[in-house]
Amino acid sequence: MNIKFETLIYALSRRFKKDIISADCQTMPLQGGTVGNVYLVTGIAETADGEKMPYRIVLKIQKKWERYGDPGSWRREYDLYASDFGATFSDAFRWPTCYHAEINAEENEFQLWLEYIDGVTGLDLTGNMYEQAALELGRYQGKLYAEQPAVLQSLTNLSHADLMKNTYLHYRSWPVVYDYIRSDDCEFLQHVRQMLIDIDEHADEILSRIEKLPLVLCHRDFWVTNLIYADGKIALIDWDTSGWGYLGEDLASLIADEADIDHMVEYYQRCVPAYYKGFSEYADVSPIADHCVYELILLVFGYRLVEWYLHTEDDDEKTKLVHTLQKIYEMKTSPAQGRL
Template identity: 70%
Template structure:
């Protein structure tokens, strides 16, 4: 757990509370979020210069240097964003958490960001209407960035590459453990699901040629339910450390398939794609796009990952939990299989 420095805390609280804070007590609670990062909810009572007592709640996120596959500088990306004019791109209805203070420790290769705590509906508590709203807001945001092409992006050199999804897929496909498994006689996954993945492999070049005709947009690249919050009619998106250039619709694959609400996956697939295109089309004419490729993107990004998770679940010690997890991943693949009828 990262150290909370009293001097930094009082400096941050003075900014948030709009008055001079001379000291503050604090308690911390570990929060989920941040790849290999330390995310803590910090709460307590702040003492003002005139003796007043003010309660506070803030998030401290510390990120140490690490290298993500094909994206080595992602560990510092949120820091770079918060130090830029990136926040000006957001709207009242779609935004990220406000940052109160951010610092870089060059010697330790570590960033620390003090930001707003978001209290809202998230994860599997999101409703279908909230999914649809998030998709539309994301489309509107990406359309705005494409239309305006803000000049400060020229200085933001630390963005993941447009080829990231392709590199990610090819990396998984080259992993013999999963590649050979779905083709083996020992594979216990239903044959029609294995064939679904094998067909994608055999058509990958043609699929990527279609995807590469889509507009290039600024992708969040971790647009899944744990990072989406719905609060007071607004959509708030956290964890921007994988952000970079990608293809129209790429983020929808994560929204629909990444540890999502399995029973409603097909419904959300049906609802979210039109909502997303509606938002994007406020800034660009995309009526000529008849092939959104989202179904293929789901399989490219999550097909082999689900196989990996299934195989790892089978290696567990607790039989009941292992069996439940395995069924979960098969169920997810089955729902993806059913989406083909929505094309």
């Protein structure tokens, strides 16, 4: 892992708002894959007047790759940080501060030097934290929907409103998952199979209802691993799928993506009203009797859960995925599905 000394010094000078003249560093992978890697960089920085300060900073290196239906997503986070998009956030709901961003067009790669936020994330989030995340998301989307700041119109690299629909239709046209839930070999209980089949049979009508909902700026990967709760506030990382989507679309991810299965129905019941409460502080949503979050969960995650089930050899993982589908079924009759 080769870090340019000059770049590190520049990022740390921005981080501390002081003239940093030297620093040592150690790197530790936070997460990574074939197309991007994230590192925690730590060490001691020294100022021009001899002050020594320990630091933690995040380095994200992203290479070009093609996401289905969204070819510009690989560089979207760089484009957003290079724009005035950061001005849309509040103290209570924001992304990590970026101290330095650079892109290498020849190598199709960019680097972001980001604030390290130490907080609660993933399945350590509590029900109250889920609810606050839903409330703040609603406020954020409601404010942007009501105010339509000029920066939103200036952003050219955002995912399109039909991405969710096209991804669902792509899955539905895939025989591996479509045929499985209709086959004699399917190991799911009949009511779970029927839940997925019913969505397919009523998809046109459901999508028509969803497309009447307000169009809002969505994160589109609003799941627990991308949420950090710190000091009573919400920070959100990984903006590469963000773009235009429908009211409630991000809630589907919060509730169903790598879910806290034991509390899934409870969080659904709590988060949907909290989200609408936040949104309605800025925009009127009273005419919307049917919020469609249950349908969005099935459209976004139904076939994806089937795919994961078919492609894992781990029996515990299979059981977990079956339980997730069962919990989604139980949401259908839960209180949050009624009029808000």
